[in-house]
Amino acid sequence: MLSIYGKTIKGVIFDAVGTIMDPSPSVSEVYAAAGLRQGIALNVGVVKQRFRQAFSRLESSEGQGPLVTSEQIERRRWRRIVDDCLPEVPDPERAFEELWDHFGRPESWQAFPEAGWTMKLLSSAGYSVVVASNFDGRLRPVLQGIDELAVWADSVVISSEVGRKKPHPQFYEATCRRLGLAPQQVLCVGDDEENDWNGPRRAGLSALLVDRGRSPSGPSGRLAQLDELLELLLGQRSAGSVCL
Numbered sequence: 004m005l006s007i008y009g010k011t012i013k014g015v016i017f018d019a020v021g022t023i024m025d026p027s028p029s030v031s032e033v034y035a036a037a038g039l040r041q042g043i044a045l046n047v048g049v050v051k052q053r054f055r056q057a058f059s060r061l062e063s064s065e066g067q068g069p070l071v072t073s074e075q076i077e078r079r080r081w082r083r084i085v086d087d088c089l090p091e092v093p094d095p096e097r098a099f100e101e102l103w104d105h106f107g108r109p110e111s112w113q114a115f116p117e118a119g120w121t122m123k124l125l126s127s128a129g130y131s132v133v134v135a136s137n138f139d140g141r142l143r144p145v146l147q148g149i150d151e152l153a154v155w156a157d158s159v160v161i162s163s164e165v166g167r168k169k170p171h172p173q174f175y176e177a178t179c180r181r182l183g184l185a186p187q188q189v190l191c192v193g194d195d196e197e198n199d200w201n202g203p204r205r206a207g208l209s210a211l212l213v214d215r216g217r218s219p220s221g222p223s224g225r226l227a228q229l230d231e232l233l234e235l236l237l238g239q240r241s242a243g244s245v246c247l
């Protein structure tokens with residue numbers, strides 16, 4: 004077990020989107036195609052920019068609030084994002100329903116190549132592993148249908164079911180309860196600075212960011228891919244070289 008500053012890590016929680024899996028094709032391509040089905044031709048780059056703006060606008064306004072969520076709230080939230088990305092479509096409800104269904108299907112997602120076996124090896128080495136995500140209830144059937152990740156479909160903590168979303172401390176507390184571990188024994192791994200680094204650390208967990216754009220040999224304390232985490236946790240790399 005990895006021991007850092009007197010903390011013994013016994014469990015690892017993985018974020019879902021951007022960490023163990025990503026949409027394929029991209030969100031902006033899929034939104035643009037939904038527009039096109041209603042006769043609206045939009046540049047994918049424009050859709051991408053609109054999506055980023057709509058998503059970060061909502062994240063930052065939600066960040067000021069109580070971070071309460073539910074399946075219903077998530078549906079409403081995505082409805083707003085679709086409306087902001089595709090304001091030109093004649094039937095916004097249809098666009099929303101099509102996109103909601105699309106991202107609830109496993110074939111719309113792709114596991115990062117090293118994710119499944121990294122998680123499996125950690126688990127075999129004695130770590131408790133769960134997926135902890137701000138996704139909604141669709142995450143379970145999505146994981147179930149992705150070969151490399153199917154084994155984790157029942158090992159998920161989902162914010163819409165907890166009632167609080169990342170980066171609210173109650174979300175990480177619920178995750179630690181699920182693992183049966185104290186926050187000090189749990190390492191959070193994800194791709195979002197606020198949700199997967201600041202939030203868990205405020206709740207007493209350790210954290211590590213995965214930044215897939217960076218070079219593996221770079222000096223940053225971030226992982227370029229998840230199997231670097233495996234090296235770290237199995238003690239083949241100095242814990243001092245990574246800032247948890």
Ligand SMILES: [Mg+2]
Binds near residue numbers: 018019193194195
């Ligand atoms: Mg993420």
